[in-house]
Amino acid sequence: MAAAPVAPASAANNLVDEKAIIPSAVEIQNPEGRPQCFKSTTQEVLFVLTATMAIAMGAFLSGAVSVISASVGADLGMTTAEITWMSSANTLAGGAFLLLFGKLADCFGRKMMFVLSLFFFAVLSLAAGFSKTPIVLDVLNGMMGLMTAASVPPAQGLLGTIYEKPSRRKNAAFACFSAGNPLGFVFGTIFSGIASDLFNWRASFFLLAIIYLVFSALAMFTVPKDTTNKEPFNWTTVKKLxxxxxxxxxxxxxxxxxxxxxxxxxxxxxxxxxxxxxxxxxxxxxxxxxxxxxxxxxxLVPMSIWRDKNFSLVMIVLLFGMMAFSVAEFFLALYMQEVWKWSPLTTAVHLLPMAIMGIIVNIVAGMIMHRVSNKALMLVGCFGYTIAFTLIAVNTIHSSYWAFCFPSFLLAVVGADLEFNVANLYVASSMPVHQQSIAGSIVQTVTKLCQSVGFGIGTAVFNAVGRSAKEGGRWDVATKPYSAVFWFAAAASGTSIVFAMFLTIGTQGGKEKREDEDEGEGSGEAKQ
CATH class of the missing domain: 1.10.287 (Helix Hairpins)
Structure with missing residues (x-):
């Protein structure tokens, strides 16, 4: 169907008071050229990489925890609930405070919040490595989740402000940024597996602290000055919060x-x-x-943006996809350790194809988003997810890793990275410059909420099937509860296909093209 001759999410933009929009002080004369706020391409690359580490923060922690959960539980004598809370506390704190930090970043500035969140995440990671009791470790994981909530909104806000105009350069920057969430989990498992195998589980947190201490130092020099207008701290501003x-x-x-x-x-x-x-x-x-x-x-969230059909559909598709991805990858890592009896390092090595594939997919996404229909990319992502989780659902204890897990990893990353790329770029285009941090908060709040829902349902399915599992059938008793979780993931991702079919997003990031308005459309879905 032909798209209306306007920019993406214009339906949402038209509902925002244009007089309230604070223009960006960052002027980009050539959208395809290097933004003027960067002194060199090296600074620009390091800034985008640092911003990517911000969105990767929560996933990095979840991935690290997933491969050391058994070791931590045995060492500290943790119950199943306490082990689960290592991951849940991070997601819970992050999801609850994202919108608040997004609003604070838009009102009072982004750079300082961004740098401090990276630094304190490193400090808390160091403290977690010295934890002696389960409750202390769970609380520190929750506080690290709070830092993830403080880092993502200013990071995406800075990206959205610096790369304000549609361009292939913006696509490349957002492709790198979008890679942080799915790849963060993978690299978290790999680095944590290596550290714990060489030393012990505490080394995983120490390594995490070192990594983010380095990036907090980099951020001080690579993040350009936030030149958007700031709000004074008075009662009027408090009401705006x-x-x-x-x-x-x-x-x-x-x-x-x-x-x-x-x-x-x-x-x-x-x-x-x-x-x-x-x-x-x-x-x-x-x-x-x-x-x-x-x-x-x-x-806090302009509800008018939900009137844009594409915006709402993109969020729903992302919700079902991440609900499936998070729970499936967590339980698959646990399956490798508990059923196949692999060490954390062996598990990490077998997850490595996800990292390699993720890098490839994001490079390709940055190159084709302005040429290929983003609806088609979302559908490819949905089908990638569904096939991936179906493959691991039919996997048995005697199955070959290369026959089921390996292709599943590759397809799951295709799904995660394509969906995140399209969603992040579309949502950033749906909000004015002075609300770019809130735009990032919306995406991440949806992500965190659906992860919690996914873990809640997945854990319930796992325990219910585990209690009633009996010998017989395709799967052995140990594998049946895991397979049930993977079937749930396949069903959730399969549901997202239905919603993706109704998207009308064209290309994003290329030169704007005006097309004839389709009969009955004209609501605001368009090519960029």
Missing amino acids: DPVGVVLTIAGVGMFCAALSSGDTATNGWKTDYIIAMLIVGAALIVAFVFWELYYPHP
Whole structure:
């Protein structure tokens, strides 16, 4: 169908008060040339790499934890719930505070928040390596999740401001940035596997601290000055921060995700009183947040953006995809250690193809997003996910790694990287310059929320099948609960195909093309 002759997400942009838009002080005369805020191409490359490490932060931590979970649990005498919370605490804290930090970055500046979040993440990682008790380790993982929430909005805000105009250069920068989330998990498992095999699980956190200490130092010199207008700290600005919306989103997302993460390991499972209470109250607060944002004059999230059909569909497709990817990769790493009895290092080595494939996919994505329909790219990503998780679902204890796991890894990365590239670029184009950090927060909040939902459902499926598993059939008793989780992932990613079919996104990042408006369309979906 022909697209309307406007820029992507124009339906959302048209609903934003144009007078309220603060113009960027970064002037780019040639969108394909190096932005003037960079003194050299080296500085530009290091900045984009540092921004990528910001979005990779949470995934890096989750990947590291996934390959040392068994070792940590044995060393500290942790229960299943305490082991699960190592990963859940990071996701929970990150998801609950993302919108707040996004608003703070847009109002008061991005560079300082960006640099400090990297530095304190390194400090907390170092402290986690010295943990002596399960509760201390879980709390520190939660605090590291808080730093991930503080790092992503300013990173994406800076990228969206510096690369404001559509261009292939912007596509390349966002392709690198988008790679951080899926590749962060992979490199986290690899680095953690090597460190723990050479020393012990504590070395994984020490290595994480070293990596982010280096990047926090790099950020001080490579991140250009944030020249967008800042808000003065007064009562008017406090009202613009939407304090009621902040409380509703932190409490709502926090309680809902905490219930999902703890439901299956609670005393009476999902029937436990406080789990039911948190689910109901959390969901009610999220609904209240939506209604509040519809009428508050300075909303934390402009609800008008959801009227853009493509914006909403992209978020839904991303939600189902990440729900499947996160839980499948976590349980697959656990499967390799618990069923195949592989060491953390062996597990990490076998996950290496994901990293290599991820680099290739992101390079290709940066080169073709302005030439190939982004709807087609999203569909390729959806099918890649679905086939990948179906392959590992039919895998058995006696199956060949090369026959099922290897192609599954490659296809899963294709799905993750293509979907993230399209989503990040489209969402950045949907918001004005002074709300670029909030744009990044929206994507990451959806991601964190769906990860929590995925882990909650995946853990419940795993435990339910594990309790009732009997001998017989294609899978042995040990493999059946894992296979059930992988089938859930395949079903979730398969559902995303239905929604992707209704997308009308054309190309992004090339020269704008005006086309005849299709009959009945004209709502705002377009090529860029």
